[in-house]
Amino acid sequence: EPEVTQTPSHQVTQMGQEVILRCVPISNHLYFYWYRQILGQKVEFLVSFYNNEISEKSEIFDDQFSVERPDGSNFTLKIRSTKLEDSAMYFCASSGDRQPYEQYFGPGTRLTVT
Amino acid sequence: QQPVQSPQAVILREGEDAVINCSSSKALYSVHWYRQKHGEAPVFLMILLKGGEQKGHDKISASFNEKKQQSSLYLTASQLSYSGTYFCGTEAGYDKIIFGKGTRLHILP
Numbered sequence: 763e764p765e766v767t768q769t770p771s772h773q774v775t776q777m778g779q780e781v782i783l784r785c786v787p788i789s790n791h792l793y794f795y796w797y798r799q800i801l802g803q804k805v806e807f808l809v810s811f812y813n814n815e816i817s818e819k820s821e822i823f824d825d826q827f828s829v830e831r832p833d834g835s836n837f838t839l840k841i842r843s844t845k846l847e848d849s850a851m852y853f854c855a856s857s858g859d860r861q862p863y864e865q866y867f868g869p870g871t872r873l874t875v876t
Numbered sequence: 877q878q879p880v881q882s883p884q885a886v887i888l889r890e891g892e893d894a895v896i897n898c899s900s901s902k903a904l905y906s907v908h909w910y911r912q913k914h915g916e917a918p919v920f921l922m923i924l925l926k927g928g929e930q931k932g933h934d935k936i937s938a939s940f941n942e943k944k945q946q947s948s949l950y951l952t953a954s955q956l957s958y959s960g961t962y963f964c965g966t967e968a969g970y971d972k973i974i975f976g977k978g979t980r981l982h983i984l985p
Binding site: 868 | 908910912916917918919920923963968971972973974975976977978
């Protein structure tokens with residue numbers, strides 16, 4: 763069964779450093795998403811991406827964040843200058859080409875900023 | 877905009893039933909239900925698109941009351957594998973889902 767994959771599973775970085783989180787969505791999916799979940803809290807929407815551009819973003823997704831689909835398979839989230847409060851689990855999700863957009867989540871990347 | 881889930885937590889014995897509610901102060905166009913086990917990613921359960929719609933598989937089902945702006949998830953004859961946190965999500969844009977805070981369900985043997 764096709765699945766969303768994410769790398770790395772755990773990333774430790776120092777405050778102020780840049781990180782890139784990588785995702786490979788399900789191959790025939792057209793919509794891609796990033797969510798984050800601070801430990802023990804709810805899943806928070808960050809951004810959605812379709813047709814090589816951002817379609818929606820939340821207030822959390824400020825200028826420190828960017829997304830890219832550098833090739834036909836990868837979808838990345840970059841945080842330019844990490845802060846302590848960026849420590850969270852980051853989930854990538856993808857969905858197909860028709861509504862309703864059932865979103866399938868990857869296993870997540872745990873980001874720890876020290 | 878964030879949907880409100882109730883209860884926050886439920887403890888059941890195996891075989892008992894549970895109902896998890898999700899409500900919104902704004903009009904709901906669809907409701908998404910996900911389950912997340914500890915340390916894992918959320919797993920899609922179902923989407924309800926229109927008022928009066930009911931869906932289910934196995935012993936997990938859901939209803940959507942569009943007028944009341946709420947949805948309920950029903951777990952009947954609960955199994956140990958049902959333990960986890962259940963999130964409802966509502967659409968707040970073209971393809972933006974806002975999740976509630978979740979309902980933690982713990983099933984005891």
